[in-house]
Structure formats: C-alpha cells, structure tokens
Amino acid sequence: xxxxxxxxxxxxxxxxxxxxxxxxxxxxxxxxxxxxxxxxxxxxxxxxxxxxxxxxxxxxxxxxxxxxxxxxxxxxxxxxxxxxxxxxxxxxxxxxxxxxxxxxxxxxxxxxxxxxxxxxxxxxxxxxxxxxxxxxxxxxxxxxxxxxxxxxxxxxxxxxxxxxxxxxxxxxxxxxxxxxxxxxxxxxxxxxxxxxxxxxxxxxxxxxxxxxxxxxxxxxxxxxxxxxxxxxxxxxxxxxxxxxxxxxxxxxxxxxxxxxxxxxxxxxxxxxxxxxxxxxxxxxxxxxxxxxxxxxxxxxxxxxxxxxxxxxxxxxxxx
Amino acid sequence: xxxxxxxxxxxxxxxxxxxxxxxxxxxxxxxxxxxxxxxxxxxxxxxxxxxxxxxxxxxxxxxxxxxxxxxxxxxxxxxxxxxxxxxxxxxxxxxxxxxxxxxxxxxxxxxxxxxxxxxxxxxx
Numbered sequence: 001x002x003x004x005x006x007x008x009x010x011x012x013x014x015x016x017x018x019x020x021x022x023x024x025x026x027x028x029x030x031x032x033x034x035x036x037x038x039x040x041x042x043x044x045x046x047x048x049x050x051x052x053x054x055x056x057x058x059x060x061x062x063x064x065x066x067x068x069x070x071x072x073x074x075x076x077x078x079x080x081x082x083x084x085x086x087x088x089x090x091x092x093x094x095x096x097x098x099x100x101x102x103x104x105x106x107x108x109x110x111x112x113x114x115x116x117x118x119x120x121x122x123x124x125x126x127x128x129x130x131x132x133x134x135x136x137x138x139x140x141x142x143x144x145x146x147x148x149x150x151x152x153x154x155x156x157x158x159x160x161x162x163x164x165x166x167x168x169x170x171x172x173x174x175x176x177x178x179x180x181x182x183x184x185x186x187x188x189x190x191x192x193x194x195x196x197x198x199x200x201x202x203x204x205x206x207x208x209x210x211x212x213x214x215x216x217x218x219x220x221x222x223x224x225x226x227x228x229x230x231x232x233x234x235x236x237x238x239x240x241x242x243x244x245x246x247x248x249x250x251x252x253x254x255x256x257x258x259x260x261x262x263x264x265x266x267x268x269x270x271x272x273x274x275x276x277x278x279x280x281x282x283x284x285x286x287x288x289x290x291x292x293x294x295x296x297x298x299x300x301x302x303x304x305x306x307x308x309x310x311x312x313x314x315x316x317x318x319x
Numbered sequence: 320x321x322x323x324x325x326x327x328x329x330x331x332x333x334x335x336x337x338x339x340x341x342x343x344x345x346x347x348x349x350x351x352x353x354x355x356x357x358x359x360x361x362x363x364x365x366x367x368x369x370x371x372x373x374x375x376x377x378x379x380x381x382x383x384x385x386x387x388x389x390x391x392x393x394x395x396x397x398x399x400x401x402x403x404x405x406x407x408x409x410x411x412x413x414x415x416x417x418x419x420x421x422x423x424x425x426x427x428x429x430x431x432x433x434x435x436x437x438x439x440x441x442x443x
Contacts, residue, residue, distance in 0.1 A: 046416050048416070049415040049416055050416065051414055051415060051416035052414050052415075054416075055414075074385075074388055075388075075391075075392060075395075076392075078379070078382045078383070078384065078408075078413060079382060079383030079384070080381065080382025080383045081382055081408070081409075081413040082413065082415050083412075083413025083414050083415035083416075084413060084414050084415075085404070085408065085411050085412070085413055086411070086412060086414075087396060087400040087403060087404055087411075088392065088395075088396075089414075090400070091392070091395040091396050091397070091400065092395065094395065095395055123412060123414055125412070132412065133415070134412040134413055134414040134415055135414055135415065135416055136414040136416075154416050173412065193354075196350070196354055197354055199350075200349070200350040200351040200353075200354055200397075201351060201397030201398075201399070201400070203349060203350050203351065204349055204350075204351045204397045204398050205394075205395070205397060211350075215350075227350065227353060227354065230350055230353055231350040234347060234349060234350050237347055259353075260356070261348045261352070261353035261356065262353075264347075264348055265347045265348055268346045268347055269347075290356050292352070292355070292356050293348060293352070293356055296346075296348050296352075299346070300346070
C-alpha cells in the first residue's frame with residue numbers, strides 16, 4: 001500500500017494544488033482605509049517561546065517605558081506552559097501604569113488604533129483550532145494598496161501579512177487585541193464598556209489613583225454613565241472623601257434608578273453618616289437583586305435594620 | 320496530577336460552599352463586581368476571591384514559577400482575571416511564538432523531500 005502511494009507521487013503536486021485552491025474569494029474591508037505605519041515603534045526579537053515578553057516590551061516601549069523582554073519574562077512567562085497567558089499580558093501592562101484597553105474585534109478597529117498612533121498587541125493562532133500555535137505580535141502599520149498589516153512579530157522586525165492571513169490567524173485566536181494607553185486618554189474609538197472594564201481592575205487592586213484618572217476621563221467622555229459615576233464614587237470612598245462619594249452616587253442613582261449597586265452603595269454611605277431613613281429608602285427602592293449581589297445587599301439591609309427607626313439628622317437627603 | 324488535585328479542590332469547594340454559604344461582605348460593592356453583574360448572567364457561581372488567589376498561585380508554582388514571584392504575579396491579577404483563571408490555566412492560550420511553526424514547516428518539507436515531492440534540500 002505504501003509503495004503504491006509512493007509510486008503515485010506524481011499525483012502529489014495535484015493534491016497540494018487542490019488543497020490550496022479551496023480558499024475562496026479574498027476578504028475585503030468594508031471601506032478603504034488610509035495607509036499608516038508607526039515606524040518609530042521599537043523592535044525586540046523574541047527568543048524561543050518568549051514572544052509574550054518581546055511583544056509587550058514593544059508595546060510599552062512605544063509608550064515611552066524603558067523595559068526589555070528579559071525584564072518582563074519573570075513577570076509573564078510561564079515555563080510549564082512555554083508561553084504567556086493573556087491575563088498576565090494585561091496585568092503586566094497595568095503594572096507599568098498603562099491602561100490595557102481591549103479592542104473591538106474588527107480589522108477596522110486595529111486600523112483606527114494605528115491611525116491614532118497606538119500600536120496594537122494581538123494574539124494569533126498560527127496553527128489550527130485543534131492544534132493551536134499561539135503567538136503574540138504587535139501591529140504597527142497598514143498598507144492600503146494590498147490591504148496588508150505590518151507586524152513586529154517573532155524575529156521579524158517588519159512582517160507584512162495580507163488581510164486574508166491576518167484574519168485567519170486572528171479569528172482562530174478569537175480576535176483578541178489590546179492597546180496600552182494613559183489612564184486619562186480615552187481613544188476616539190473606545191467604547192464605554194471596554195474602557196470601564198479596563199479601569200475597574202485598578203480599583204480592585206488598590207491602584208485607586210490610576211482608577212480615578214480613568215473614571216474621570218470616562219466621565220468627560222460619557223457624562224451620563226451611571227457606572228462611571230459609581231467608579232468615581234468608589235475611588236473617592238477609598239480616599240476617605242465620603243461627601244464626594246455620596247454626591248457621585250446620587251448622580252449614579254439619578255442616571256440609572258434601576259442600578260442595584262448604585263443604590264446599595266449610596267445606602268451604605270448614607271448609613272455611615274447616620275442617615276438611616278434615607279438609606280432604608282434606597283434599599284426599599286431596589287428591584288430584583290441579582291444573586292451575585294444578594295450577600296452584599298443583604299448585609300447592607302441588616303446594617304440598616306440594626307439601627308432601628310429614627311428620624312434622620314438634618315443634612316440627610318429627604319427620602 | 321494537576322487535574323486530580325483540581326478535581327479534589329473543586330469537590331471540596333462545592334461542599335464547603337453548600338455547607339457554609341458565602342461569607343457576607345458589608346458595605347460598598349466594587350466597580351469590577353458592578354460591571355460583571357451588569358455584563359453576564361448573575362446566577363453563575365463564583366469562587367471566593369481568596370480561594371481563587373490561592374488556586375492560581377499554586378498552579379503558577381506547578382508551572383515552574385518561583386514561589387515569591389508566583390505570589391507577586393497573582394497579586395497583579397484582578398478579581399475577574401483570577402475567576403477566569405482559577406480552574407483552567409492549562410486550557411488557556413499561552414502565546415509562545417512563531418519559532419515552533421518553523422519546526423513544523425521544516426518537518427513537512429522534510430517529509431515531502433523524503434517522499435520525493437520536492438527537492439529543496441538537495442540544493443544545499
């Protein structure tokens with residue numbers, strides 16, 4: 001059987017031709033885009049399995065942060081996996097005081113970021129879905145003539161990848177990409193959800209200053225976002241500026257009266273300064289409480305109830 | 320080995336949660352929780368934060384990170400990231416690089432060469 005196969009090796013080129021002919025029409029972008037290349041973005045060639053540190057060093061260096069792949073490796077390289085996890089790329093970006101903003105999963109979003117001067121760090125799968133070969137690269141440019149992307153990738157300083165291959169390898173990695181920006185500079189194409197999702201981890205990690213800069217920037221851009229006001233309230237509260245926290249929460253409740261978190265937090269702040277009736281009014285106004293918040297809200301309710309009923313001192317908001 | 324440990328841990332955790340329930344937190348709800356409640360189905364059970372932290376740290380050490388560094392790396396991860404990672408570091412993409420692919424291409428070329436489809440290596 002094997003010999004017959006070998007004997008028919010004249011057929012093999014035909015088979016290869018068939019395989020490559022199955023690709024279909026080339027993909028196209030919806031509208032033409034202008035060419036852009038951030039040619040000053042530095043390049044760090046990767047060593048084996050270390051594309052994560054190399055790509056992140058490239059991204060941070062473009063932000064004026066002097067850091068080498070060797071310095072990043074102990075922070076993000078996982079020896080047992082011979083690679084770097086996405087969450088640690090994001091976490092390390094925060095550690096260097098930049099906000100890691102996830103991009104919308106479209107080539108247009110990548111081109112828009114490049115147009116705004118931000119290189120884009122992306123995950124590619126150079127293998128197959130079932131047999132993946134994960135790779136981080138940094139997009140630094142786009143050529144409009146042949147719709148190809150220019151990447152800092154692996155050991156190649158200027159790799160041009162056609163749109164079809166770019167989308168194939170990016171699709172297989174679920175189109176994961178992010179940019180690193182200053183926490184008070186909201187890119188023009190950023191969405192509120194992505195910005196807040198990138199900002200909130202600073203707060204959870206106790207980096208209140210960074211979180212607050214990001215929330216304030218969010219409010220400049222989206223002044224009617226209840227969540228952004230809640231974020232600002234949380235950072236003000238953490239800084240022990242409770243009047244400012246209360247004011248921000250009042251605004252958050254006004255903008256989204258159905259927000260369980262805004263009302264719970266407002267009740268909590270009100271209770272702390274003895275406004276029991278006003279706090280209870282906030283809890284009474286709650287609709288259905290999601291299971292994930294049931295414990296926190298239940299605790300606030302018990303705290304309020306333990307104070308009994310009494311008249312609020314002057315200065316409390318009237319319920 | 321890891322899988323077994325994790326199965327045991329998950330079992331123990333489920334039992335513990337059923338028996339004692341989640342400990343309650345008083346006061347303010349952080350923005351990260353507010354966002355995650357906004358964004359996804361809230362019936363999803365979540366692992367208590369300190370348990371997720373311990374689990375991920377143990378896994379980092381299992382994957383060859385120095386204990387002190389593992390603790391520091393875990394400290395850099397947000398609540399949501401820890402939740403995501405607590406039980407599936409093994410199955411998450413770990414970007415490694417383009418170099419391995421060169422190896423695959425080499426093997427394919429070598430096979431094609433050996434069966435006589437191509438002759439690239441004879442030209443060297």
